[in-house]
Amino acid sequence: MGNKEMLEIFVCEDDDKQREDVVKIIKDYIWMQDYDIAFDLASSDPRELLSHIFEKQEDFTGLYFLDIELDSDINGIALASKIRQIDPSAKIVFITTHIELMSLTFDYKVEAMGFITKDNNKMKEQIIDCISVAVERYLNIKKDTEDYIIIKRGFSSIKLNVSEIQFIETSEISHQLLINMKNRQVSFYGKISEIEKLNPNFYRCHQSYVVNIKNIDRIEKSNREIYMIDGNKCHASVRYLRGLLSKLEKLQ
Incomplete structure (x- = not known):
C-alpha cells in the first residue's frame, strides 16, 4: 500500500x-x-x-x-x-x-x-x-502514529491522513466543502465552522477557509495569502490573521 x-x-x-x-x-x-x-x-x-x-x-x-x-x-x-x-x-x-x-x-x-x-x-x-x-x-481501528479524520459521504466513510490535508474551503455548491490534499481534492457536505474541531492542527483563518497549520510554508502579511508546502495557497482575513500568526509561533 x-x-x-x-x-x-x-x-x-x-x-x-x-x-x-x-x-x-x-x-x-x-x-x-x-x-x-x-x-x-x-x-x-x-x-x-x-x-x-x-x-x-x-x-x-x-x-x-x-x-x-x-x-x-x-x-x-x-x-x-x-x-x-x-x-x-x-x-x-x-x-x-x-x-x-x-x-x-x-x-x-x-x-x-x-x-x-x-x-x-x-x-x-x-x-x-x-x-x-x-x-x-x-x-474505527485504533489510530497509529499518524492522525486521521473520518468524513461521511452519503452512506460511505473516508479516512483521511491529516498530514496530507493542506486546507479546507467552501465550495460554490451550497453546504459543500472541499478538502485540498497533497495529491487530490475531496468534496463532502458539512459546515466550515465545525471543521476546526476535527483536529488541533486545523485553524479557521477566513470565513471560507480552515488551514492545516503544520503544512503552511509561509504567510504573506501584505495581502494575507497563505502558501502551503505543496505550492497551493489560501487566504486569511484580518479578523483571523493575528490568531493564526500566534498559533504558528507556538509551533516553532
Whole structure:
C-alpha cells in the first residue's frame, strides 16, 4: 500500500465462473463508492495467494473472500489460518455450498466475519454488506502514529491522513466543502465552522477557509495569502490573521 494506507480485498475460488462473479460484484461496488479500499488479487490457487501477501512485506489489512472447498491440498479454512499468521488483522469471509463446515472455523480459530452460501439470490447483497462492515471496522481501528479524520459521504466513510490535508474551503455548491490534499481534492457536505474541531492542527483563518497549520510554508502579511508546502495557497482575513500568526509561533 506504500504511503497510502487502505483496506485490500483478495479472493480465492477455484471455480472460474464463480470467481469472476464474485470479483465483478466487488469491483462494481468499489467503483460506485469512495472508500479507501482496493481490489488486489483473485486466484484459484491458495499457495499463490499466500505467496502474494507474504511478499508484499508491508503493514496492511486484507478482506478475504475464500471458498472452503478448493482444488488443492489446502482447503479454505486451513488457508484462512495461514493468512492469519501473515495478516493478523485479516477480515475473512467464507463463500461455500457447505454451510455445515462453519463449525470447523472454530477448530482452526480463524474468527470469520461472515459466511455466504453460493448461488443464493442474496449473494451480491451479502458480499456488499461484508465489504461495508469490513470498511467500517477498519476505519474505527485504533489510530497509529499518524492522525486521521473520518468524513461521511452519503452512506460511505473516508479516512483521511491529516498530514496530507493542506486546507479546507467552501465550495460554490451550497453546504459543500472541499478538502485540498497533497495529491487530490475531496468534496463532502458539512459546515466550515465545525471543521476546526476535527483536529488541533486545523485553524479557521477566513470565513471560507480552515488551514492545516503544520503544512503552511509561509504567510504573506501584505495581502494575507497563505502558501502551503505543496505550492497551493489560501487566504486569511484580518479578523483571523493575528490568531493564526500566534498559533504558528507556538509551533516553532
